[in-house]
C-alpha cells in the first residue's frame with residue numbers, strides 16, 4: 001500500500017528507530033510522549049496514534065506491559081484496556097464525528113499483526129463513503145490531515161478525566 005502525502009513517514013525513516021524495537025515500550029524515551037504520538041499513558045494501558053494509519057484518526061490502545069496474549073493480562077489490565085478503548089471511541093466521536101468504527105485486534109502475524117509481541121487494539125473511525133473512495137483509488141491510502149494536527153486536536157480530550165458519562169475519578 002502506498003501512502004499519499006505522508007511527511008511524518010520520512011521523519012520516521014530518518015529516525016534511527018530499530019525495526020525490532022517495540023513501539024509501545026518506551027525504553028529510555030519515557031519523556032518523549034509527543035514524538036511517540038502518545039495521547040494517554042496510564043498505569044496499565046496507553047493510547048497512541050498509529051503512525052501508519054488506515055485512515056485519519058486511527059488509534060492504537062495497548063497494555064503498558066509487554067505481553068503477546070490476551071490471556072496474559074490480569075483482570076485489572078483487561079478492564080483498564082477496555083476502558084481506554086471506550087474513552088478513545090468517545091473522544092473520536094466528539095472530535096472527528098465518524099459514522100462508525102472498526103475496533104479490533106490482529107493476533108499473530110498471519111492475522112496481520114505488525115507488532116506481534118505486544119498486543120494492541122486498533123480503533124479505526126469510519127465515514128460513509130470512505131470505503132468507496134479508497135476502492136476507487138486502489139491501494140492508495142489518503143490521509144487528508146497531517147497526523148500531528150490530529151494528535152493536537154485529540155490530546156486535550158484525553159487529558160479530561162471525566163470524558164465518559166459517570167466519570168472515572
Ligand SMILES: [Zn+2]
Nearest residue numbers: 022025066118
Ligand atoms: Zn512492548
